[in-house]
Amino acid sequence: MNATHLEDRARLASRALVGRYYRELDSDEFRDRKVVYLYTSGSIAELFRSFGFRIVFPEINCIHISRNNAAVEMIHHGEALGYGSHICSYVKSDLGLMAGPPQGQTPFGKIPKPDLIVINHTGCSTYIKWAEALQREFSCETRIVDVPFIREEGRTEFDHQYVRSQIEELIPTCEEMSGHKFDPDKLREILGLTKETIDLWMRLLDYGKIKPSPFDGYFDAVSYLAPMSMWRGTQDSVNFYKIVLEQLEERVRNKYSPVGEEKFRLLFDGSPPWPRFREFRKMFTDWKAVGVATTYVRIVCACEELEFGPDKPIDYLASLATQSYFNWNHMKKLRFMEKLARDFDVDGIIAHSVRSCKPMSLGQLDLRSYFAGEAGIPSLFLDSDMADPRYFTMSQTADRVSTFFEALKISKKHAAGHRVV
Ligand code: SF4
Numbered sequence: 045m046n047a048t049h050l051e052d053r054a055r056l057a058s059r060a061l062v063g064r065y066y067r068e069l070d071s072d073e074f075r076d077r078k079v080v081y082l083y084t085s086g087s088i089a090e091l092f093r094s095f096g097f098r099i100v101f102p103e104i105n106c107i108h109i110s111r112n113n114a115a116v117e118m119i120h121h122g123e124a125l126g127y128g129s130h131i132c133s134y135v136k137s138d139l140g141l142m143a144g145p146p147q148g149q150t151p152f153g154k155i156p157k158p159d160l161i162v163i164n165h166t167g168c169s170t171y172i173k174w175a176e177a178l179q180r181e182f183s184c185e186t187r188i189v190d191v192p193f194i195r196e197e198g199r200t201e202f203d204h205q206y207v208r209s210q211i212e213e214l215i216p217t218c219e220e221m222s223g224h225k226f227d228p229d230k231l232r233e234i235l236g237l238t239k240e241t242i243d244l245w246m247r248l249l250d251y252g253k254i255k256p257s258p259f260d261g262y263f264d265a266v267s268y269l270a271p272m273s274m275w276r277g278t279q280d281s282v283n284f285y286k287i288v289l290e291q292l293e294e295r296v297r298n299k300y301s302p303v304g305e306e307k308f309r310l311l312f313d314g315s316p317p318w319p320r321f322r323e324f325r326k327m328f329t330d331w332k333a334v335g336v337a338t339t340y341v342r343i344v345c346a347c348e349e350l351e352f353g354p355d356k357p358i359d360y361l362a363s364l365a366t367q368s369y370f371n372w373n374h375m376k377k378l379r380f381m382e383k384l385a386r387d388f389d390v391d392g393i394i395a396h397s398v399r400s401c402k403p404m405s406l407g408q409l410d411l412r413s414y415f416a417g418e419a420g421i422p423s424l425f426l427d428s429d430m431a432d433p434r435y436f437t438m439s440q441t442a443d444r445v446s447t448f449f450e451a452l453k454i455s456k457k458h459a460a461g462h463r464v465v
Pocket residue numbers: 103132133134135168169170171174400401402403404
């Protein structure tokens with residue numbers, strides 16, 4: 045079935061939710077609500093949702109700025125404020141937007157200034173410096189939830205209690221700023237919707253195991269990700285992922301593949317280069333290659349079974365904060381990637397290193413060496429940036445992608461020959 049015969053309802057629904065999110069952020073209806081800034085990995089947004097805060101995710105704004113081709117302009121504003129080339133391009137883009145001439149005005153809406161910044165410090169120390177710069181600019185309240193790095197196979201009881209107590213300590217601040225008393229039943233209800241959303245999301249990602257995969261578990265999945273951060277804990281996010289699953293079911297019935305005929309199955313590690321998203325995707329589509337799985341989308345919510353449910357709301361929030369993939373040690377990530385590669389039966393792995401994000405890129409060359417060597421899974425290392433298009437070289441990247449697929453084609457043919465013998 046031709047791609048154009050199937051309407052991508054999920055993409056339209058996602059676009060509608062993103063549009064509404066930005067409209068509501070700046071609407072008169074919600075103007076009296078305080079604004080909290082949060083980071084996406086290990087998010088505890090539901091706590092603030094239960095108090096009625098308007099929630100801003102600076103990283104998500106940066107993704108939308110990048111996809112709207114406005115990143116270079118914002119990054120220039122950030123550099124004019126003195127943030128150098130070695131600084132994360134999301135940070136420069138956001139500070140350029142908020143503290144530079146645009147004063148929060150984006151092509152998709154105006155971003156309100158923060159009253160409170162909560163640094164859910166999960167896997168990235170840049171979050172702290174970023175929040176400090178925003179605090180200097182806006183003289184807002186700032187709090188930190190320090191989430192310990194997962195050093196062993198899983199988090200310890202101490203890790204859990206440490207994060208749990210910090211979340212509890214946030215409650216008086218939320219009460220004072222919002223003017224509302226803490227309502228555990230309301231939080232439970234919101235977290236019930238979060239659990240439903242996450243369950244649907246995990247089911248959705250598993251569709252990449254089907255052959256042919258009915259969607260691209262990298263390029264499509266990242267496009268379905270925004271409601272997970274922006275709307276998690278609402279009926280809207282539940283409804284959205286139900287629409288996506290319905291669409292995927294329909295595609296499975298029609299044996300639909302987003303590349304027409306699936307020839308290669310890939311596992312992607314790392315963020316896409318958002319400003320060059322289409323060109324980047326096309327490089328793989330041209331080779332009939334589908335990203336059936338990715339680690340990147342597993343940053344925003346825990347990808348393991350959690351010990352607690354919404355009935356214990358603070359424990360559940362602490363589990364969500366501590367069990368993000370982003371916070372895992374290198375060996376745990378490696379084992380997880382290998383499991384994904386086997387479970388999704390991939391032909392190769394693409395490690396896309398983004399120079400801005402050291403926490404995401406650190407160790408990717410070692411991962412590539414391990415997979416290409418010991419694990420025997422062909423792997424390709426590419427590098428550019430997730431937001432700054434100045435670091436994306438089209439011809440060089442395209443050459444490396446072509447060389448990789450030429451070699452993969454030969455090794456697949458060889459393997460098929462051996463199977464016949
Ligand atoms: S370094 Fe990576 S995780 Fe940290 S703020 Fe930048 S993009 Fe986000």
